[in-house]
Amino acid sequence: MNGTPTVVDDVMTRRVVALRTGAAFKDIVKTMREWRISALPVLDDGGCVVGVVSEADLLPKEEYSEGDPGRYGQVRDPAEVRKADAVTAGELMTTPAVTVGPDHTLAHAARVMARTRVKRLPVVGRDGTLKGIVSRSDLLKVFLRDDADIAEEVRREVVVRLFGTHSDGVRVEVRDGAVIFTGQARETALIPLAVLLARAVPGVVDVRCELSGLHRRPDLPDPQRAAPT
CATH class of the missing domain: 3.30.1340.30 (Histidine-containing Protein; Chain: A;)
Structure with a gap:
């Protein structure tokens, strides 16, 4: 189609900032601030995407930092308590990661974003390795x-x-x-x-x-x- 973007590979960002599972809490915050992004894919030693750490995963650390034991009893989701105590990307990440393939259509990626309410998706190959990131703004490029x-x-x-x-x-x-x-x-x-x-x-x-x-x-x-x- 004369170079017209039709699949994720046509519009995705190929230079991606990612974390290893052992990345420390403060390093994660620094990376998000430095690159001005709100979520980062987490990779295993083979470069495969195993999860995503977002700002929402980091917030329990602040929310339950007042030292009030009674607040823990009010938590409905035990995962929030675990994340409040987490110190590495592997402990903080949401898993499994919601991903798309480079050959998926832009419409498919848009539907996944809408259904999961995320702003960006890791793009993975058939072997699970990270190939890029596609964001909402990337999907809108076709309308230019x-x-x-x-x-x-x-x-x-x-x-x-x-x-x-x-x-x-x-x-x-x-x-x-x-x-x-x-x-x-x-x-x-x-x-x-x-x-x-x-x-x-x-x-x-x-x-x-x-x-x-x-x-x-x-x-x-x-x-x-x-x-x-």
């Missing part, structure tokens, strides 16, 4: 795509493929990522499918369809119906 590029793909991959030799009557315009179909379509039954496929083109934010069926004089035979001889 040029209107002319989107229009060309919609014509080629949607209009020509669906309507074939009758595609000349279907016009495509793109304004700020919104696709506008105008003109006449001979195969009117394909119009809803054209709209559906156009919405799936990377960078498209909306589709407006103003297509009409092909008008013909009522005294002329329908060219799509073969008359008996």
Whole structure:
């Protein structure tokens, strides 16, 4: 698709700051502050992602630092107490890590982020090793795509493929990522499918369809119906 981002590998950040399981609490805080990130993947000795440490994993240390034994009795989740006492990444991390593969679609990554309510995902290979990080902002890069590029793909991959030799009557315009179909379509039954496929083109934010069926004089035979001889 002429370099258009379609999968995670196209948009992910390849330079990644990661932790080992033995990383100390203060070093984790310093790393987050230095790199201005709120979560870090944790790797084992083989470079495989085994968990993620986020700011939320660090907060119990502060929350239960007042020295009031009664506060521990109010905790519903024992994991919070364990994290309050944790001092290494291996003890603090949330595991298993929520990850995606480099060949996953951007839509899949977006759904995983929405479902798990995270801002970034480690990208792992088939062997579990860390390949990169994909963030919400990375997924939005596709919407920076040029209107002319989107229009060309919609014509080629949607209009020509669906309507074939009758595609000349279907016009495509793109304004700020919104696709506008105008003109006449001979195969009117394909119009809803054209709209559906156009919405799936990377960078498209909306589709407006103003297509009409092909008008013909009522005294002329329908060219799509073969008359008996």
